[in-house]
Amino acid sequence: MARTPVQESPPEAAPITPPPIQPPPISTQRITDDLDRLLEVLPAAVRDALQAPAARDQLLEVVLDLGRVPEARYPGRAVALGEAVVDRSDLEAVVQRLGAFGGDNRAGIERTLHRISAIRNRTGAIVGLTCRVGRAVFGTVAMVRDLMDSGQSLLLMGRPGVGKTTALREIARVLADELGKRVVVIDTSNEIAGDGDIPHPAIGRARRMQVARPELQHQVMIEAVENHMPEVIVIDEIGTELEAQAARTIAERGVMLVATAHGNELANLVKNPTLSDLVGGIESVTLGDEEARRRRSQKTVLERAAEPTFPLAVEMHSRHRWSVHRDVARTVDLLLRGQLPKPQVRELDGDGRLQLREAADSPAEAPQRPRLAAPAPVIRAAPLAAVPMPDPDAPRPEPSATPPAAALQVFCAGVSDTLAEQAIRSRRLAVQLCDAVEEADAVLAVRQQLGRDPQVRRSAQAAAVPILVIKADTLPQIQRGLERLLQRRGGDDPAAEPGSAAASGSGDDELAALEECRLAVEQLVLPQGRPVELLPRSPRVRQLQAELAAHYQVATAEFGSGSQQRLRIFPR
16 A cells, blocks of 8 residues: 655744844944955865854954964954964965965955955065955945035045045945046055956946056056046055155146045144145244244244145044044144144944034043134134234224124135134124134135135025135235125125125235235246236336335336236346
8 A cells, every 4th residue: 555645744943032132233334245255265274264154254354374373353352263373385375376466565356355465584485474354335435425525635544454445445436426426546456446457346437547566656646637537536545755746736636536644643644744745734934023922932833834635634533433624724733833623523323323523522622622723613713812912003892892693704715714813803803703604694715715616606606695705815815805894794885795706905905916916026926937917906006016026126017008007027
């Protein structure tokens, strides 16, 4: 009799215990590591030791040193992998599975982000390998997304392993794919876009230029601008003076830069003579007796030499806590005066939400900041009122006599906050400086800055905020501009209209005309031997300009007719 097959019922399933409730992840980031590709090139014993999911999670790098036990490194700890030591055959087997090592002793695995670095003996033989796990993390860019929309160059700083390259890779992808920019990545060690000729998908539509030798990185940076018309250039590890000079050249051509640099924070970069040019450079200046007394400082002081190559800077303290300097020039000026800057601290909380706060909110830091100068909107005249500069000819009431609500809110574009504060104190003007166009009653801008940053003009037009344009960032020009804005507010200037632009110092403004003449002689005529033609002026002002030029022993002549008569200055 044929037996009817009996289907065996599956064993009774054990009751499913729900996993313990875990706190939400730090962020909704998506991570791609291709870890199996890296494990394939490692010795079998090491590969077996890293198969468990717990051993692979948060793995940073694997270290293979000749004559030592292999080691796996994790954040804050290191774990030995087995008991057998690494011999030469193990190292040779790994090297054979990799591509060729470059001049920086680095190799990679094609179309992955992993990096293998070699340690060699005196004869050039490899005696150690550091196999760093490369991960593409999607979502970190939320920390600085608003900075990317500004179009200004961005510098990332932080200790090794904090995630600078990872953030750089994500920024390149967002700029290329989401913002539609023409992005070129200068990938010196193939760490941003991976090994091989085809870039890793983590950089999106961004293009990648490889560097044959690390010492040629600055040449490739210039080549990218000249040959490929990028809107953004992404660079990892600016570390030499030539690279810093190339970065400044690129920025002056109107190309946005996103780069990393050696240094934990901005203060370290200022002290670095090789890279200080990235933040404007430092020069020693000898002050006059009167200026030294006014500043209450020594006659020889350190000052910023030029505008920073990177107007924005980020200090990466950890993967989820960054400090943002939205005005690098102001931060450097504060550091050179011995004051502590107040960056904006950005941190991802346990729910993945971005938390913003000013450094001044920290109670521990508040006593160290007696002189307020920060990106946040504050009244800057009041803390400095302890250094009075009365005008003997026309005494005016103290700034505190003017209620804060009556003060004119002014946003400065391309105007030094230091000079603006000095003008407010010396003339005792009812003016406050603010940090957003939308919060301002008027905008005081340098003509050149408006050309570089058209967003200021667009924001002013949208908010119906008037713009007053000055020709140069000098104290007389700023004083005249602020007084003009106050006249407009009082209705003394009927020609002023919201959103209009006017050039202070036009017509018969003697101070502006003389300043224009001085700058032309000192910056163009004498050093470069070039003739310079000044703006049309009235006969009296032209006479004053000619007298000033005579003190420099240069020749002048008048050209034009009618209201277009102007002075031309010739070299000796």
